[in-house]
Amino acid sequence: MENEKENHFFEPHKRILIKTPQKESTAPNSVLAEIQPNFGPLTTPTKPKEISPGEPWTPTANLKMLISAASPEIRNRDQKRGLSDNRSGILEAKDCLHEHLSGDEYEKSQPSRKEKSLGLLCHKFLARYPNYPNPAVNNDICLDEVAEELNVERRRIYDIVNVLESLHMVSRLAKNRYTWHGRHNLNKTLGTLKSVGMENKYAEQIMMIKKKEYEQEFDFNSDKNEEAAVKPSSGQNGHSEMCFVELPGVEFRAASVNSRKDKSLRVMSQKFVMLFLVSTPQIVSLEVAAKILIGEDHVEDLDKSKFKTKIRRLYDIANVLSSLELIKKVHVTEERGRKPAFKWTGPEICSNTTVLSPITSFDSTELEPPQSSKEHCAKNLFSTTGKPNFTRHPSLIKLVKSIENDRRKISSAPSSPIKTNKAESSLKSAPFPSKMAQLAAICKMQLEEQSSELKKKVKMQLTRPPVHCQSLDFLANAEPNRTMSASQTPSLIQPLGVLPLIHSPLSSAVPVIVPHAPSGTSYAIYLHPSQAQTVTPQSLNSSVHTVPSTNVTGIKGSTDNTNSHLLTTKMTTEKVTSDAIKADVPAKPGTQVLLTSEGPTSRNEDREPTAERCLKRQNAPEDNSSKKKLKEDLKGLENVPATLFPSGYLIPLTQCPSLGTESILSHKENAGACSPNNRIYNSPITGVIPVTTSDLTAVNFPTFHVTPLKLMVSPTSVGTMPVVNSSSLPSSSHSIPVQNPSSAIVNFTLQHLGLISPGVQVSANAGVGSVPVSPRVEPISTPSENTGVQQGKVTKHESPVPGRNQLNGQSITGAAGQQPVPVTPKGSQLVTENFFRTPGGPTKLLASTCDDLDGAHNTSLGSLFVPQRKLEVSTDVH
DNA sequence: ACCTCCCGCCATGCT
DNA sequence: AGCATGGCGGGAGGT
Numbered sequence: 001m002e003n004e005k006e007n008h009f010f011e012p013h014k015r016i017l018i019k020t021p022q023k024e025s026t027a028p029n030s031v032l033a034e035i036q037p038n039f040g041p042l043t044t045p046t047k048p049k050e051i052s053p054g055e056p057w058t059p060t061a062n063l064k065m066l067i068s069a070a071s072p073e074i075r076n077r078d079q080k081r082g083l084s085d086n087r088s089g090i091l092e093a094k095d096c097l098h099e100h101l102s103g104d105e106y107e108k109s110q111p112s113r114k115e116k117s118l119g120l121l122c123h124k125f126l127a128r129y130p131n132y133p134n135p136a137v138n139n140d141i142c143l144d145e146v147a148e149e150l151n152v153e154r155r156r157i158y159d160i161v162n163v164l165e166s167l168h169m170v171s172r173l174a175k176n177r178y179t180w181h182g183r184h185n186l187n188k189t190l191g192t193l194k195s196v197g198m199e200n201k202y203a204e205q206i207m208m209i210k211k212k213e214y215e216q217e218f219d220f221n222s223d224k225n226e227e228a229a230v231k232p233s234s235g236q237n238g239h240s241e242m243c244f245v246e247l248p249g250v251e252f253r254a255a256s257v258n259s260r261k262d263k264s265l266r267v268m269s270q271k272f273v274m275l276f277l278v279s280t281p282q283i284v285s286l287e288v289a290a291k292i293l294i295g296e297d298h299v300e301d302l303d304k305s306k307f308k309t310k311i312r313r314l315y316d317i318a319n320v321l322s323s324l325e326l327i328k329k330v331h332v333t334e335e336r337g338r339k340p341a342f343k344w345t346g347p348e349i350c351s352n353t354t355v356l357s358p359i360t361s362f363d364s365t366e367l368e369p370p371q372s373s374k375e376h377c378a379k380n381l382f383s384t385t386g387k388p389n390f391t392r393h394p395s396l397i398k399l400v401k402s403i404e405n406d407r408r409k410i411s412s413a414p415s416s417p418i419k420t421n422k423a424e425s426s427l428k429s430a431p432f433p434s435k436m437a438q439l440a441a442i443c444k445m446q447l448e449e450q451s452s453e454l455k456k457k458v459k460m461q462l463t464r465p466p467v468h469c470q471s472l473d474f475l476a477n478a479e480p481n482r483t484m485s486a487s488q489t490p491s492l493i494q495p496l497g498v499l500p501l502i503h504s505p506l507s508s509a510v511p512v513i514v515p516h517a518p519s520g521t522s523y524a525i526y527l528h529p530s531q532a533q534t535v536t537p538q539s540l541n542s543s544v545h546t547v548p549s550t551n552v553t554g555i556k557g558s559t560d561n562t563n564s565h566l567l568t569t570k571m572t573t574e575k576v577t578s579d580a581i582k583a584d585v586p587a588k589p590g591t592q593v594l595l596t597s598e599g600p601t602s603r604n605e606d607r608e609p610t611a612e613r614c615l616k617r618q619n620a621p622e623d624n625s626s627k628k629k630l631k632e633d634l635k636g637l638e639n640v641p642a643t644l645f646p647s648g649y650l651i652p653l654t655q656c657p658s659l660g661t662e663s664i665l666s667h668k669e670n671a672g673a674c675s676p677n678n679r680i681y682n683s684p685i686t687g688v689i690p691v692t693t694s695d696l697t698a699v700n701f702p703t704f705h706v707t708p709l710k711l712m713v714s715p716t717s718v719g720t721m722p723v724v725n726s727s728s729l730p731s732s733s734h735s736i737p738v739q740n741p742s743s744a745i746v747n748f749t750l751q752h753l754g755l756i757s758p759g760v761q762v763s764a765n766a767g768v769g770s771v772p773v774s775p776r777v778e779p780i781s782t783p784s785e786n787t788g789v790q791q792g793k794v795t796k797h798e799s800p801v802p803g804r805n806q807l808n809g810q811s812i813t814g815a816a817g818q819q820p821v822p823v824t825p826k827g828s829q830l831v832t833e834n835f836f837r838t839p840g841g842p843t844k845l846l847a848s849t850c851d852d853l854d855g856a857h858n859t860s861l862g863s864l865f866v867p868q869r870k871l872e873v874s875t876d877v878h
Numbered sequence: 879a880c881c882t883c884c885c886g887c888c889a890t891g892c893t
Numbered sequence: 894a895g896c897a898t899g900g901c902g903g904g905a906g907g908t
Contacts, residue, residue, distance in 0.1 A: 113884065113906050117882090143897090153885080315882060
């Protein structure tokens with residue numbers, strides 16, 4: 001079902017694997033070329049909302065179809081009604097629609113609410129623009145025009161645009177104008193979001209929440225402490241909420257316009273996406289998402305109304321994301337009952353994963369390169385002005401001015417006719433194919449590499465004790481209990497050691513540059529001043545000053561990442577003492593390595609054994625509490641120099657490759673130099689490689705990282721600023737050692753081929769039910785990935801995420817492949833579970849999902865964590 | 879009765 | 894003041 005859709009998206013031209021041409025293609029692709037023109041007429045007559053029942057128009061039907069495709073629910077409804085389905089029809093979609101639907105449509109056509117749904121509206125909206133617009137062409141979007149054409153109030157358009165903006169699929173030009181970027185930046189954005197999500201420890205938070213729930217259900221009081229700890233984190237998250245993650249290429253153009261708070265919807269959307277990217281099963285229930293987004297799990301009691309409102313918003317966002325085929329609605333059945341949830345059906349993404357080269361290339365063309373980033377920074381700064389603490393660099397100010405001028409120009413500029421754009425875009429699209437092909441090839445390459453790397457990493461981890469700092473990924477794995485793993489994170493940071501650890505919340509506070517090692521893309525997070533202040537204060541100040549460029553490896557640091565990084569040697573020692581504090585971060589790391597792709601899986605145990613784990617110690621439970629502690633610790637750390645940028649703005653940095661090759665490798669991770677990374681991590685020294693600012697700017701990542709990271713920061717500032725290694729973040733995937741690349745590939749292919757079945761209903765049984773504590777390791781849960789794979793995301797999306805896929809594949813094939821790693825007892829279960837199979841078909845997922853979710857927790861250490869629940873995920877599909 | 883979530887009031891903030 | 898944005902929650906359609 002949806003799977004298909006996804007594929008479509010990718011366009012007509014591009015996709016290779018697309019299994020289902022149907023829906024997606026219909027909308028976007030075919031539509032793209034023709035549609036736009038069509039649209040005009042279509043939209044007008046149709047009037048989405050109203051579409052009078054009587055209306056024979058197929059378009060409506062088409063839309064419905066599309067929507068239904070997007071949202072299972074709708075689909076179901078339609079199906080019931082007897083709509084024809086359409087996936088195939090979809091392709092033809094609009095054109096055909098008339099034909100297909102007419103009968104049903106009548107019935108349906110009635111302007112029922114469904115027809116007015118945001119999801120449908122979003123489909124219509126998306127149909128107007130190509131997934132991969134030609135950058136050269138004018139891709140302006142006039143909100144008024146769109147609203148008119150789609151016959152909806154502007155308010156609705158804002159809802160859509162805000163979400164798209166959060167994914168950098170559009171960017172605001174001026175008042176009523178937005179620029180359409182399509183999916184060129186999507187992978188990059190997702191990679192960034194994943195990194196941020198990991199930094200924020202969303203995975204942990206999710207686990208905590210689940211655990212709590214679980215406990216409540218069972219009345220387990222056992223880990224109350226832990227719970228408490230967890231909550232804090234969540235609370236922190238709330239803070240983090242404030243921030244908005246921007247990418248270098250895409251930023252807010254109209255800063256002034258943007259000023260408004262920090263658009264909760266945009267931020268919510270990003271966070272929501274992060275949850276999917278970070279969580280292993282990649283299935284997120286609205287309830288959990290709402291809690292996390294609210295930032296207070298514990299608080300929920302307090303505000304029911306708030307919770308309800310959050311849920312409403314999440315539905316809004318989910319509808320748009322569904323239209324984008326990034327998620328699909330499913331139901332998770334737990335002991336308590338069935339809860340609405342959404343499953344990620346988008347491309348798998350490696351945190352940081354290097355954005356696909358294609359993307360970058362596009363970006364370069366489309367986006368303004370460095371300047372834009374600068375501008376953004378500037379804007380952000382302004383917007384953030386709240387914080388006096390952060391001063392702007394003169395350079396930034398200049399940039400801002402220039403930006404403003406640009407804006408003015410833009411605003412003044414004659415509106416660009418959307419339609420023309422469309423036409424153009426369609427035309428333009430033509431060129432893409434070649435690019436696409438290239439990208440695809442690249443992707444494959446990357447995937448292979450990644451997969452291999454991952455495998456290696458996994459092996460490494462298993463075999464080797466060495467810790468990787470790696471990415472936050474561990475979060476998923478990490479249980480709250482385990483804190484530990486300071487070593488891991490630290491490694492990268494070590495040099496930086498200085499950086500104070502900041503919890504996610506903290507990190508959020510300050511705008512930080514987060515370098516993803518892997519992705520190579522840097523992103524800036526904008527925080528509210530207030531938040532930033534909170535974070536920055538002490539540590540930052542000191543840090544800022546101190547940081548010599550050389551010393552600092554990465555800037556991200558302000559955020560959790562840095563923290564983790566910080567863990568490095570110094571940290572380790574300190575942390576050890578404080579342990580609890582850092583535990584949060586650290587704990588994960590170890591797991592991460594293993595997990596990366598898989599996440600939580602069982603490996604935990606394995607991991608633990610590793611040196612890292614040892615280092616970590618048993619802080620486990622503390623994570624949550626640790627946050628609080630962390631703050632304190634941070635204070636203590638004040639001494640330590642922080643890498644944070646003085647300004648606090650985020651500037652998109654290029655990655656910090658400068659670091660030794662090792663570091664680079666890590667970054668490249670994508671490519672997969674896992675082993676090296678490990679070493680790097682292991683050896684503080686290497687990890688530390690100091691880079692001069694100049695170096696940083698100059699540095700380009702080799703190969704994969706197409707986009708060289710550039711530091712937007714003014715030179716002066718740069719000097720002070722430490723560069724953070726993104727490498728740390730790189731995501732578990734990277735970290736994971738790949739066993740055999742080839743095998744990984746095979747797995748992939750297998751997965752794609754057999755495993756995936758569209759429209760699958762997944763029922764995850766946590767297996768657990770029985771077990772609260774079971775130490776299982778989770779099997780690799782990368783179900784979501786599987787789906788992605790199936791979808792052929794890889795090809796489509798430029799970024800295939802090997803790791804997960806592999807995992808999936810492994811799981812699928814039999815756990816065997818992956819065994820190496822975690823292999824937990826569950827394996828068998830895993831196998832079944834893992835199959836998420838699919839995206840497309842209505843298959844059911846078995847326990848695996850649940851396990852995964854819980855599984856991480858389940859791990860022996862994790863016993864504390866969430867007891868395994870039974871999760872049944874059922875797609876709406878009928 | 880509950881799940882979804884549309885609709886539009888009205889606050890916010892720029893022009 | 895006027896307009897663009899968008900937060901927010903009542904309440905209705907669907908099931």
